[in-house]
Amino acid sequence: MLIFSEYLGLRIDGRRANELRKITCKTNVIDYTDGSAYFEQGNTKILVGILGPREAKQRSASQTTQVTLNVEFLVSPFSSVERKKRSKYDRRSVEIATSIKQTFEHVIIGQLFPRSQIDIFIHLLQQDGGVLEACINATCLALIDAGIPMTDYVCAINAGYVDDSPMLDLNMVEEASFDTPNITIAVLIRSGKICLLQLESTLAVDLLAPVLELAKTGCKYIHSVLDSTIKESTQSMINSVTL
């Protein structure tokens, strides 16, 4: 019974259908990186560090005319309920790393940095559902903090159907429950185009459109949070420099 109470329409954690979990984020949290971001969406906590664009280390990458992106996704053993040491190369981590690499490969303006590479280190400190989405948002924040040119913000969110009413930003319990189809979507804010779309459970065709709309409004909200954080930190930097 996931809906907390029928007539109030509250979910298991007290949120309404289209309410997002509380997002707090901060940029420039790690010293010796070019850009870094700490991103919290509900209980999912992620830390991202960016190094680059710098001289490509492996021989092969130094031939290309585009920047080479390499993403490492690390799950900390204390991140979920039972403590489990997960290696960087287990299938789920590799899949999330490749999805993020593919998503940002076409958003970053790569031709400006031939024969260079950008390293993205994503560290999952705590997970409570929506891991891929939070990683995308955190990486987007860190890339902007690193001053790496991109054509747009990329914001991601998951949404789904619980007791056949559309829900936004599912946590781990909602995501894992048996009959809730859920989609993960990453959107380019300005153009509204879809960078990433993943649906992993059965869903009637006509139910897809409303959940897509809901997810896009969710992304717009996330964009506003990210944007204000970036503006704030830039403003404070400018103030302290020009003082």
Add this chain to the structure above:
Amino acid sequence: MELNANNQKFVNESLKKGFRVDGRGIYDLRNLKIDLGNQYGSVEVQLGETRVHAKTSIELARPLPDRPSEGIFIISVDFSGPGSLQQGEKVSGPASGVAAGSDAEGRAAAQEVAISRLLEKILKSTRVVDVESLCISVGEQVWRLRVDVHFLDYGGNYLDAGIIAAVSSLSHFRRPEVLKVGETTTIYSVEERAPVPLSINNIPACLTFAYFENELLVLDPSYLEEKFMSGSISIAINSNSELCCISKAGGIAIEPDTVNLCIVVAIEKAKFLIDAIRSALK
């Protein structure tokens, strides 16, 4: 060896005019051949130049502790030998934006991981096989079903061919009959009683679209189209026309209504594929 800038430009130019390099229409599938092997559950599928072989096998096993009443369903995917994606990846060039040497292998290996994970997700999420029916006696004995998918020849779009092969192999497979009388369960060998088909809930079909600059779409990309595409979206639809799985990871961003267009075409083509599989299994 045909990965060069001229071919890339040619593929894009002809697509702008609505022509595909192998003469197909924009939404035409390549010709599909499903040959059933002599053993139950051994199927070879040919989709254009892409060839895949799938084999289903079964054995008795103890159920997993957290799911005593369910059988075990394992999907293993194998790219070794001629079917591996590393073939012909050596050539670099702006076409694939890939440098020669290890980077190409790296990219190909990641593609193989992506294909096998997607294949697994589709077969599991659409619940092709009803795992409860694989249970013989709760907590003690269940069937452990295993589908091995071998990719033999890479002609582009391994995923769709892989799904067709796996699903046909599961539907074609027969398992030994089991009779449960009170406490005693007798498992008849194939000679004693005719083997029984698996309980297949529904047959999914997967349709992959490749897209190029400014929303040009093609269904079932061939080898060249897959090398020069700027992204792809795969949509799996089950036999009662429900969406089971969508995966659009990476590549350039596309308009939402292009996604809807893909879904409409996918539903149409899925019916065709499912009928083809059913007629092949008669």
Add this chain to the structure above:
Amino acid sequence: MTSKQDLFVVPGMEIDLGLITGIKDENSQTENSEESAVILGPGLFEKNSKILSFAAGNIATNFKDTIWVNYNKKRYIPEVSESIIGTVVARTAEGYKVDIGSAQPANLNGLSFENATKRNRPNLSVGTIVYAKVVLSNKYIEPEIECFNRNTGKADGYGELEDGFVIKASLGYCFKLFKGTALILELLGNHIAYELAVGLNGFVWVKAGSPETTILVANAIKNAEHLSESDCALMVKQLVSFL
């Protein structure tokens, strides 16, 4: 060049050199008693004074002193003065590395183009295709190719190939196309104007007026490999009817 009944050999078969003299006798009737030096072409090799074939194909000889096996293969082994189509893989200090389908990429010097001087040299980017001639090929060093006719200094067809479409075919078929005796070329020529460059390393470059005609010509050539002459004519008639 081949005698009336083509003698088909399989790998490991012993060839007696009488064949050359035998064939020769029929034509020139001169008795050739002393041991003349015999040149073994591709497909044959000598093992403790016996000539063995390592390929399956027809024996061919030029009646004087060389004997070889015409066999079909896909992996190209560079032979001097053969025209080939290659893809530029990398730029080196003094020129380019070109992949011609052989074991190692060939070297193409930046100056080996028609009237290329130290200052104005053609600027090929990675991925462009070139029509060139093999000038150096030996087992131990990388093959060397050139894009101009050494004695006339003119390009006469060699150099960068713009646009068009490259298809892959087996070496035997390319040899037939190269000699121009293949019927399919004339049949197509009657209906469509197209440019053609045949590389003996298994690549054929086609360029016609519009994309659809190029596709038609390319597919026609590809399918005609195993068709009899009558089927070729039929196929071309059908294809042309679509135009």
Add this chain to the structure above:
Amino acid sequence: MSSESGPISKGIVTTGSLITRDGVFMKGHGTFVENGEIYASITGTVERINKLVSVTSLRQRYSGEIGDIVVGRISRVGLKRWLVNVNGRQDARRKSASDELQMRKFFKEGDVVFAEVQSVFVDGALSLHTRSLDYGKLRNGVVCYVSPALVVRSRSHLISLHCGVDVVLGVNGCIHIGKHRVFSHLQVDSDNDEAYLKDEQSSLESNTKAGNSSTLPNNDYSDIYSDVNDDIDISTRTNISRVHNCIVILDRLFIRLNSTSINTAYEQSLQYFVPELLKQDVANEIAESRDNKNSAMTFKLLVNSVAYGILSRTDDLSAQRYTIE
């Protein structure tokens, strides 16, 4: 002029936001054009120089310009050049005509080099030269990295503090803090032989081009290129690390580095032991007391509004690191 040109956004723009639709403007650094409209590709302030619109950001990696004075560390010697890591987009290259063996006599891996940017390659790599008096190898000190935006491109990049410490401000954000380098003996010996001075100071290839063989500077001038750190007494050592910690604080609080800010920070820090400097409360104190008139920098307001958790040098990523206000 701006009256007839279309609307153009001012102040801070974030990635992907529209700057102007008017076709009259040209796109500069940090922007990109999409169907005729200019958008910001990075986050920063919009700058308009009559037709050229660009976005400058404070958080970008160092991308060099001709004439920049940089501090870097030699990362590789070979293929007729020294590769210098200047924390830029690509390692900088310093050409030399002589073979590897000779090259190592001048600079080898790990040396800290102080040089000027000669030219910028298309892929962002820089070519450096050390053709004037004070360039060359830096010794007897420590390097610390700050964000490049804090170092202002000014004429004087060598600041000698009265406590016997030299601070070399590299525009690429590398700062060398070392013992004061006495130049006197250099001027005396070399002024009588102008060619000689040019020879051992200037880069080798200009030398070989001039025809005379590359004469190896004899040993008494080898201290220009020697990499032996002479022993430094305790007091200078503490001064060096005090200045180092002050610079780290200034970087944390994102305050521009110039002689005034460093001097005032140094004076305020005198009351504390050097290791204490890196504790958060002490740093705040220094910041607060810096509120003197001439530098017009009111730290007080700044520090309160921006509470950075300051990493203490000794331990690793302590939990305090992630306290979020």
